[in-house]
Amino acid sequence: MAKQEVSATKRLRQIVNVISKNHFLANFYHQTNPEVIVAALEELGPTFIKLGQLLSTRPDLVSPSYISALETLQDQVQEDDFDTVKTTIEESTGQTLAELFADFEKRPFASASIGQCHRAHLPDGTEVVVKVQHPAVRQLVEVEVDLDLFTRAVRLLKYVPEGSVVDLPQVVEQLGQSLRSEIVFTIEAQATQRFYELNNGRGIFLAPKSFVDQSSSRVLVTQYMPGDSIKGLLADPPTLALPTGLSLADIRKGVARSLVENFIQEVFYDRFFHADPHPGNLFFLPVPAGSTQTTTQFQKQFGDLTLTINN
Structure with a gap:
């Protein structure tokens, strides 16, 4: 038990030191210097990196500049x-x-x-x-x-x-x-x-x-x-290869719709879902010309509501 307490004390000192030298709380509160926050999270290790990854998917909690900086924790x-x-x-x-x-x-x-x-x-x-x-x-x-x-x-x-x-x-x-x-x-x-x-x-x-x-x-x-991170599809202009014959707006709308529909199926139909679908885990690859896509349909009854989805 003493060894655990010593380890905790040493770790707490490290956390306080990193937070202090990077003015972590002030920067985060004012949403300034996001690159400093990212460096601090990386220095503090896996638990804090994971927190940064979670925040990178929450535009309701942090600013766009923070989202952009924290996204580097997903794969860098x-x-x-x-x-x-x-x-x-x-x-x-x-x-x-x-x-x-x-x-x-x-x-x-x-x-x-x-x-x-x-x-x-x-x-x-x-x-x-x-x-x-x-x-x-x-x-x-x-x-x-x-x-x-x-x-x-x-x-x-x-x-x-x-x-x-x-x-x-x-x-x-x-x-x-x-x-x-x-x-x-x-x-x-x-x-x-x-x-x-x-x-x-x-x-x-x-x-x-x-x-x-x-x-x-x-x-x-x-x-x-194969493929590239789907975040390249959101760039202006996109930084990844796109299928021909479709507008950028249609591609984005189609991908977004497919992601939402598939996630609904994962949660309500399969009851087994991907719990970390950040852009670093989603790749985009255009379908070669002449390829065919299968279409599936499922229905699920929730009380008086019937949910039907075509993929």
Whole structure:
């Protein structure tokens, strides 16, 4: 118990130091210097990066300049060197890199709060993405200490109005559940495979297959999916390739409608939904000319309401 208290005390000092030197509270309150806030979140580690990712999807809470800066936390986090990655893979799976993959790109193409992603090929030639967890011991200690500190802090907040829309203790609890489940990659591997079975080929959507046998608690292997982040579709002008024969407005409207309809189906019909659909997890790829799209329809009865959706 004493060791935990010492760790918490040391971590609290680090948090206070980073917040103080970056004038975190003043900057955030006035929505100024977003790049300073992002640097502070990255320095503080996975728990705070995750908070930044959540805020990047909440334009109702932060300014456009903050949204833009916080979006970099979705796929631009400091990477681990190749020796660390190789050690993590081999210790976690019990196999050598050469046994698992025909080839493996040493440099990651993305690094997020929990892990970083490398391209590779399985021995049979299948192109895959390998998500490798950042050093696990540091994460497990910091996340648990951070969550404990958050819980204590929330209990001390005496000036939050009764009936507040935001239930802070519930937010901390949900954040804790999310982070703890993300740290165990076998959970994500199983969830990814289930999501693939439900959504791959549904309407305009493709979902990556999970290779559970090649994955472990700290390594996740999934099918490589081509395309660019959907946030490029929102740029003016767009920064990604677009299908021909359609106006930009029609493309944006069609994608938005498909995303909403598919999410409704995930929640109300499948009862299994993607809980982190930020732009870093959504890729856009134009359909080649001559390709055909299947159309599916489902109905769901909710009391007196019948919901019908065509995809």
